Amino acid sequence: MAAPYRVEEAYRELGTAVLGYALRRAASREDALDVVAETFATAWRRRDDLPDADDEVRPWLFGIARLCLANATRSTLRSGRLGERLAAAMAGEAVPDPAEVHAGRADRQRVRAALEELSAEDRELVTLVAWEGPTPAQAATALGVAPGTARVRLHRARTRLRAVLSSTEEADRAL
Numbered sequence: 001m002a003a004p005y006r007v008e009e010a011y012r013e014l015g016t017a018v019l020g021y022a023l024r025r026a027a028s029r030e031d032a033l034d035v036v037a038e039t040f041a042t043a044w045r046r047r048d049d050l051p052d053a054d055d056e057v058r059p060w061l062f063g064i065a066r067l068c069l070a071n072a073t074r075s076t077l078r079s080g081r082l083g084e085r086l087a088a089a090m091a092g093e094a095v096p097d098p099a100e101v102h103a104g105r106a107d108r109q110r111v112r113a114a115l116e117e118l119s120a121e122d123r124e125l126v127t128l129v130a131w132e133g134p135t136p137a138q139a140a141t142a143l144g145v146a147p148g149t150a151r152v153r154l155h156r157a158r159t160r161l162r163a164v165l166s167s168t169e170e171a172d173r174a175l
Contacts, residue, residue, distance in 0.1 A: 007047045010057050011040055017058065018065050025069050027076065038068040114164040122157035129154060 018039055022032035042064050043050065051060050115123050121143075128139045140150030 004044075004047060006050050006057075007040070007044050010043065010050070010061065014058055014061055015040070018061050021062055021065055022069065026072065031072055031076075035065055035068045035072055038071075039065040042068065110165065110168055114161055114168065117164045118157055118160060122153060122160070125150060125154055126157045126161060 015036065019032065019036050022035040022039075023029065026032035026035055039061060043061060046064075049060075051057055115127065118126065125139060125143060128134065128142065129136060134142065136151045136154050137147040139154075140147040143150065145153075
């Protein structure tokens with residue numbers, strides 16, 4: 001029988017056994033399901049290595065599952081260590097005020113909406129200069145336009161952006 005069909009057959013016949021193996025060893029049900037998926041994805045990639053004897057397929061799959069479990073455990077440990085390092089790095093910092101976080105989101109949404117009012121070319125120029133920090137001449141090079149053209153477009157785009165932002169700010173105050 002061809003290798004792809006043997007892997008499918010192994011999945012149908014042994015998928016539950018591999019799941020049980022993973023459930024008894026994994027930290028959570030979700031982790032076990034991920035291990036089973038990774039086990040059979042690996043088996044598919046390595047289908048040419050699938051043992052010919054039917055009684056050798058189950059231990060072969062358990063061996064793959066064991067390695068997938070080890071990878072998942074290492075990943076979880078790395079993630080935990082990273083979380084600890086981040087928590088330690090932020091230990092002295094105050095937890096941000098949710099009202100300030102919300103206000104920042106509202107401001108970002110207002111700016112993004114105002115940017116949408118600009119043409120795609122002007123929006124790219126404004127965001128390139130504002131977010132990435134090149135000079136207008138450097139931005140001109142990146143965009144393939146003359147430096148003078150970029151400076152004029154940037155000035156006009158910023159003027160339009162200010163006008164849109166001030167009109168939305170006035171509308172917000174009117175509410």
